[in-house]
Amino acid sequence: MAAEIYLNVAVSGLLTGLVYGLMAAGLSVIFGVVRVVNFAHGEMMTVAMYLAIVLFNSFGLDPLVMAVPIAGVLFALGYAMQAGLINPFITRPEYSQFMLLIAVALIIVNVLLLVFGPDARNVQTSYAFDSFLLGPLIIDATKVYAGAATLVITAALFVFFQGAPLGKAIRACADNYTGALVVGLNVKRLYALTFGIGAACVGAAGSMLVLLVDVTPSLGPALTLLAFIIVITGGLGSMAGAVLGGLLIGFTEAMAGLFFTPSAKSMFSFGLLVLVLLFRPQGILGKRMS
Amino acid sequence: MRRTPQTNYLRLTRRSFAAGAGAAALLATGTGLDFARAQGGPLKVGVLLPRSGAQAGIGQDCQRGVEIAPPIFKALGLPELAIMNADTETNVEVARARAEKLINDGAQLLVGAFDSGQTTAIAQVAEQKGIPLVINIAAAPPITEQGYKFVFRNFPTAPMILSDAFANQKEVFDATGAAPKSVVFMHVNDTFGTAMQQGISAVLPRFNMPYKIVEQIAYDATSRDLSVEVAKAKATGAEALLMVSRLNDAILITRELVKHRWSPMIVLSMGPGWYEDQYLKTLGKLSDGPMSFVPWYDPNKKLAQQLEAALANSYPGINMNTNHVFTFEALLVAADSYKRARSTEAKALADAIRATNITDNVSIGLGIQFNEKGQNDKLKNAAIQNRGGKLLTVAPKGASNAKPELPMQPYDRRG
Numbered sequence: 001m002a003a004e005i006y007l008n009v010a011v012s013g014l015l016t017g018l019v020y021g022l023m024a025a026g027l028s029v030i031f032g033v034v035r036v037v038n039f040a041h042g043e044m045m046t047v048a049m050y051l052a053i054v055l056f057n058s059f060g061l062d063p064l065v066m067a068v069p070i071a072g073v074l075f076a077l078g079y080a081m082q083a084g085l086i087n088p089f090i091t092r093p094e095y096s097q098f099m100l101l102i103a104v105a106l107i108i109v110n111v112l113l114l115v116f117g118p119d120a121r122n123v124q125t126s127y128a129f130d131s132f133l134l135g136p137l138i139i140d141a142t143k144v145y146a147g148a149a150t151l152v153i154t155a156a157l158f159v160f161f162q163g164a165p166l167g168k169a170i171r172a173c174a175d176n177y178t179g180a181l182v183v184g185l186n187v188k189r190l191y192a193l194t195f196g197i198g199a200a201c202v203g204a205a206g207s208m209l210v211l212l213v214d215v216t217p218s219l220g221p222a223l224t225l226l227a228f229i230i231v232i233t234g235g236l237g238s239m240a241g242a243v244l245g246g247l248l249i250g251f252t253e254a255m256a257g258l259f260f261t262p263s264a265k266s267m268f269s270f271g272l273l274v275l276v277l278l279f280r281p282q283g284i285l286g287k288r289m290s
Numbered sequence: 291m292r293r294t295p296q297t298n299y300l301r302l303t304r305r306s307f308a309a310g311a312g313a314a315a316l317l318a319t320g321t322g323l324d325f326a327r328a329q330g331g332p333l334k335v336g337v338l339l340p341r342s343g344a345q346a347g348i349g350q351d352c353q354r355g356v357e358i359a360p361p362i363f364k365a366l367g368l369p370e371l372a373i374m375n376a377d378t379e380t381n382v383e384v385a386r387a388r389a390e391k392l393i394n395d396g397a398q399l400l401v402g403a404f405d406s407g408q409t410t411a412i413a414q415v416a417e418q419k420g421i422p423l424v425i426n427i428a429a430a431p432p433i434t435e436q437g438y439k440f441v442f443r444n445f446p447t448a449p450m451i452l453s454d455a456f457a458n459q460k461e462v463f464d465a466t467g468a469a470p471k472s473v474v475f476m477h478v479n480d481t482f483g484t485a486m487q488q489g490i491s492a493v494l495p496r497f498n499m500p501y502k503i504v505e506q507i508a509y510d511a512t513s514r515d516l517s518v519e520v521a522k523a524k525a526t527g528a529e530a531l532l533m534v535s536r537l538n539d540a541i542l543i544t545r546e547l548v549k550h551r552w553s554p555m556i557v558l559s560m561g562p563g564w565y566e567d568q569y570l571k572t573l574g575k576l577s578d579g580p581m582s583f584v585p586w587y588d589p590n591k592k593l594a595q596q597l598e599a600a601l602a603n604s605y606p607g608i609n610m611n612t613n614h615v616f617t618f619e620a621l622l623v624a625a626d627s628y629k630r631a632r633s634t635e636a637k638a639l640a641d642a643i644r645a646t647n648i649t650d651n652v653s654i655g656l657g658i659q660f661n662e663k664g665q666n667d668k669l670k671n672a673a674i675q676n677r678g679g680k681l682l683t684v685a686p687k688g689a690s691n692a693k694p695e696l697p698m699q700p701y702d703r704r705g
Binding site for chain 1: 341342343344346347350479507508509510512513514515516517518519521522524525538541542545548549550551568572576
């Protein structure tokens, strides 16, 4: 097999992994601060994907351009979910939080099924079939655009959490809940903001992922599982870890498909997960829990 | 003469006594019950299809075959069927559970379920409960090799499809004077795909085909991204693609072929996906060219023309295909056997199905008859090619309505 095939597949896997990483970053941010595991993460992503499809089909709005407005809508949804639904569960046992979010996930899947039906849907942009020729490399143009947009959004999130006062306040909540209360931070509002930011990541990732894969209501649980694999591999609570995890999973699945059999791709991502759990349980960039 | 109600109630004549005794005797032997059932209304038919999940598009396409059947059956003088719809959710365990529920809810005959894995599960339930199952579409051979008494299949098995497919391919190659020397064989890794893969490996050497399979690539039917699979296929340098796929993956693969700037000489599909209406509509001009070697309808048969007209009337713009034809024929078997059995009793229905002999049917071949295993072994397949959003039959000669085009037009020269 020619060398360019390996490069082609590696680049394709990394670009897909970037979008996966942004999706998983949302899950990681929410868990890192609110300490709630969002079992409706993939389902929220499908909501964003359907929003992108409706906007494209009704108004011809490109999902890449609509990534920010869709992120805004998902932010509002996430904020409302945390403020109105999840905050009362913060002090309850974890299993009741799990059940609540699994219920939300089931409701989302069934509402989408009622509204959009079971058929796979996609957007056909003018560049849907374009590819770039770089010497012997053929790179899917859509993946390049989606990957680049992911990098920009991820960089903006890093800047927000490191430099903005609100970002620092959110990090303070994550580092020391009691300390944050003592210095007068409105922790419940910050939790809602954090959940909103996590959901916004999902919104942006969803509007890009719809360019790469067809969406059905039943895609949600698969995406939730994928997000879990990525954040556990990268390190639960670490944004950089989520992006790294996404890249690793995207790359691993692509290369496994090439070297072994494509039907066993998922086996290799789960294999990677098992290795990480065995040798670095906190994830590659995760902090060891005290 | 005016009678009081009381007088009427108490009056017992020899005639009324004899009628009452006769009715009691009929009920005691069960004959009367069957007769009452036969006269009691339509046969309750549970139709199991994947209406959601990865095969939802195909399941809903099959449903069109159900919807257009009643007026045709009425015109044929067949009894009415009461359809009980159920969704297998493209899931084997759900299919099993739905089959059990349909039977518990009173279904007297089952039809379904497009997919071999799901159909296998339903067949086990049908046999266990003693309720006839007429399979519309499912090609895995073991389903009718279990010695089941209540399972009937009016659809070719994988080896039957393959034998006809290779014969039809040769006919196409001879007609066009072009043939690929090498192919990549890509297939889904579900029950159907695996059965077809095993069948192709076993059957191919016997047909002395002009091409060799240079690589086999199995992939997950629910895969979200098939770029690696197509990149791997392209890297082999093969001239053509041999496919066993479903609908969503057929669309994904076509997109990746375009993105990878690879136009195979021809796509030879041995299963569903490439001729589906959703494939044609989603991809437009990019859907032109692939050839599918599938169980099909004979456009020269009267009932096929009636069915095509009914479909065009109810669903304008939708091409008639395997899904409509074989789902319709499964219901045809159900209605025909109910008419002859004059009973909804399971064994009587099964016996009537076993004795089926419908020559005025839709699919290619001698008609609908079942052998001792419950398999219709008289079916024949066709080669069809997508051209201009239409499905043209290009082989066998006796049932064709167009000449094959090979090689297909490269994707980058379609405007």
